[in-house]
Amino acid sequence: MREIRRVRRRELFPDEFPNAKSNREYFQVCLHRLETLPRPIVSYRMRRLVFIPTTYHKLQTAVEINDLFDDSPLEDALWQELKRLNLLAERQYHLKANGASYFLDFALFCEKGRIDIETDGDRWHTDPARIPEDNRRNNALASEGWQVLRFNTHQIKEEMAGYCIPQIAETVNQLGGLEPDQDAPRQYLKSDEGIVQQMSLFDGRTVYQAAPSPEEE
DSSP states (O other), X not given: OOEEEEEEHHHHOTTSOOOTTTTOEEEEEEOOOOOOOSSOOBOSSOOOOSOOOOOHHHHHHOSBGGGSOOSOHHHHHHHHHHHHTTOOOEEXXXXXXXXXXXXXXXXXXXXXXXXXXEEEOHXXXXXXXXXXXHHHHHHHHXXXXXXXXXXXXXXXXXXXXXXXXXXXXXXXXXXXXXXXXXXXXXXXXXXXXXXXXEOOTTOOSOOOOOOOOTTTO
């Protein structure tokens, strides 16, 4: 970014017919010359995305679109585990239900249903004012066929392997496994090493390799 300027709307749109907004002030972000990334950042599901909050490190290491999101450390921690199991969720997935608009932390699409996974920070989770709104939200999603899983800060930080991931895997299995790509739905099994993915006979997708964190580089 080269600079940020404050300008009038008439300066931004000199050919626009004068109107009530012509003197309104805007921030104009001036960029340096755009550069092409060394490799494309793919999207596994067709989505219309206008803006993604991210960091330079994530931009440089992202393999797919969902690697770019930089919303909260809790979401990032869960995303790393989902990627490790090849549970290809969509982050900040937008939908409308019962006339309201929602952004889901993680959306998983299964053979027999869909799952919304929410990471509730301590401040959000303990706010009594959030309870009625969360109830309306959960009911609206349920009416559209979504199952909602919520995990708080303690569960994400201390019970990821023992509770969060097994709960997600069990829900995926109950809904028939992930939507099939080219063959059978993906399901997940318990093993001595934790939850593992049940691969199909003709599995052609490469197992997702998580990008290294800044500390690992």
